[in-house]
Amino acid sequence: MKKWPLIILVVAVIGLALAFVIGQLLPNMRTTSSDLEVNITDPALIKQGAYVARTADCVACHTTLDGEAYAGGLPMLTPLGAIYSTNITPDKTTGIGNYSFDDFKNAVKHGVRIDNSALYPAMPYPSYQIMPDDDMAAMYAYFMSDVKAVNQPNQKSELPPVMNWRWPLSYWQAIFAPKRSFTPETDDAVLVRGQYLIEGPGHCGSCHTERGIGFQEVALTNADSEEYLSGAVIDGWRAKSLRGEHRGLGTWNTAELSEFFKTGRTDTTAAFGAMADVVEHSTQYMTDNDLNAMSAYLKTLTPAPNKEVVLPEKKDLTTQKLLDGNYDSRGAILYAEYCQVCHRADGKGVPRIFPALDANSAVYAKNADSVLQITLGGGRMPETPYDRMAFTMPEFTNLADADIAEVVNYVRNSWTNQAPEIGVNDVVKMRAFLAKKPKTATDIAPDLSINAATQGANHE
Template identity: 40%
Template sequence: MRKSRLFAGVVVVVLAGVGIALYNNGNTRADDVADNQMTAADPAKPDAAAVTRGAYVAAQGDCAACHTAPGGKPYAGGYAIQTPFGAINSSNITPDRTHGIGDWTERDFFRAVRHGKRKDGALLYPAMPYNAYVKMNDADLHDLWAYMRSLQPVSQAPTPNTLGFPYNIRLAMLGWNLLYFNNAGYVADPKQSDAWNRGRYLVDGAGHCAACHTSKNALGGDTSAYLQGAELLGGYAPEITNNPHLGLGNWSEPQVAQYLKTGSNDKAVAAGAMGEAVEHSTQYLTDADTAAIAGYLKSLPGSNAQAPTALAGDNPVMKRGAHLYETNCMACHNVSGEGIKGMVTAFTDNSGIRAPSAANLVGTVLKGGRAAATESNVTAAGMPSFAWKLNDADIAAVLTFVRNSWGNAAPEVHAQEVAKARSDLKLVDAVH
């Protein structure tokens, strides 16, 4: 009898603890500061100054990139965000009453952005990074709301998601939030400078850098390897801490800021997903904000990953790769991998080249790529696809050579990796 009472008591305590945790986790009282009367589609015009500030907040959050389908109207949704669980299609966030957020109030908007809850109470998936946006302050969200109200309404119905069971059950997000959503706003560190705190606020909040650069567990939650690199679907977001081997350790703060502002520096050229982030978001940040982000990232020690021993030049794979580099790559990337500043990525002592995963390099060689186009760097040089010309072993060899030359050291790339990427991209193998 005593044991059963003890067990019952433990169960009650555990259930009470879970209940309290769920309540605290789902508490949206911080959003009550927002107006709950005027809707987005109401005719009263928002304050022009607030709209201007809100447009800047939208750029910080890269809102247009995810809420605009390729070739579609701005913010009308329909962009497919690929996840390991299926595609999540972004919603229409224009002030259209039928398909957008026209009948939402500011408080509805706050709760969606910071707490992942729609007006109808349904829980959003974390493809909408509310777990980062919860750090955004009231002033920024007030301005962002004003900007959203100023947009042209678009009558476009949302595209259904393609999530399979059980991931299509939104109620399951209660458990995910309990495990991975920290329901807390940004708290400045008084021991750090205003610039450092501003950088951290942008990185962890609107910039949601961890969404790509922090590795995820099996349920899609962030691991403790903060900004230390992560596998993406078919790609790799590199470490962006001050780690000298895999991160930004050999970049200066001005070089980091220049990369964010222009899409290139004398070490790297942004392309792919990061190129899109530069084009839609970071190029529009003020110099003070890009400097703040650079200073914060450079303050992070990051992982303790050490450089492996580079493959010897007389290794058969390296010799084959050197020949392929000379005949296929040298014209643009130059004799010693120095590239062309502002146009072509330099391979020399490049932490991105020696990342744990070669997925970005393999994908670029197979399908080609285009550099970010920005107001200060309009060239947007492109690289052609070599899928038609080089077979899987060729690509593996040349990338192994690049990853182990000019101050780099990284694991060998294998033909099987290239073959899988070629298959995923539905590209035909070179015939030779």
């Protein structure tokens, strides 16, 4: 009997060694070779690659606040510690200057580094897999010839020992990111283009689709499941459902979606948080045809399962009370003191300047994380050339936790809004989260509540 512990130990060691060997070999099954000869000095190919990189939103993740474009270093929080985006400039020492086209393609599409180890799934290669090699070639030419080389070493992850091993990631890839290709849902060319952009380079599912037990997207396509693009929480933001129910895109039309993608706002709402980064670095640069295609495709998605297709009608009893100075709750007093001057007594705000709070699906979402985060942390609209100024929401960290809960509940359930209430503990959790969260450009709120200094956009 005394031999059993030794036998179990030996078997465990052998099993671990075998798993390690297989894990080292699995990436070889994902990589591919191409016969494409890429002329990285071809101006037309470089221009195409610059556009493809915009559709893929590469700059947002691979650039830090006030950092050099594509030089990496942006921290991404995980439950186990931060990981950092890498330098993808053509620097030969710290970037990708020594990558062949196949090296580049295998990293972007298949999640395999030049040293044959697996990339963290923070890189959205499960989505990029469906991108054609011609687009990869164009991006390769752009990065190699038109991006400034920056000598900036990559930062090591803050994951604890064992959890930072690379070889187990190859099993994750085999299970959750198998090789796949693009399968159109229709013969309509506009909808096919929109589906491709949403599902592939736009990698919308990375934020707007729930994650499973292995932190994988529970669906990569609409054909997989109606859970695809049905909303998720990421980086403390509620990435809304992009499907057809009321709290999703049920109240939006195609023109409003295209306008939102292009300018970061409509007459009633504005992009904030991570979506502000997407507009600022990606969608504002896309062609009208591509924006319309994405919008048209999103409007074909049926309502998410088990979600209210239409909310019950509710009469506005709030506006007149505020106009009359009838503050019948602590939330009403706080709203009048801190919010009403911008968002108005009727909760309608000012078109394209101060977003509406009434009938704004970001406000009355079942999950209040976005409202909490922007109330506590502030934020800025994306800069685009389509509006004269980028306006800023100030942070209200000076308010007590109980007061934050009161005013958030008031906003989420006043006028025609209907939403579950939050508690003080939800505010405490969000404060703790924000204390650890790195700042990005669209999180920064300057000293003034309106950033009038920013006129137009600085195009890279």
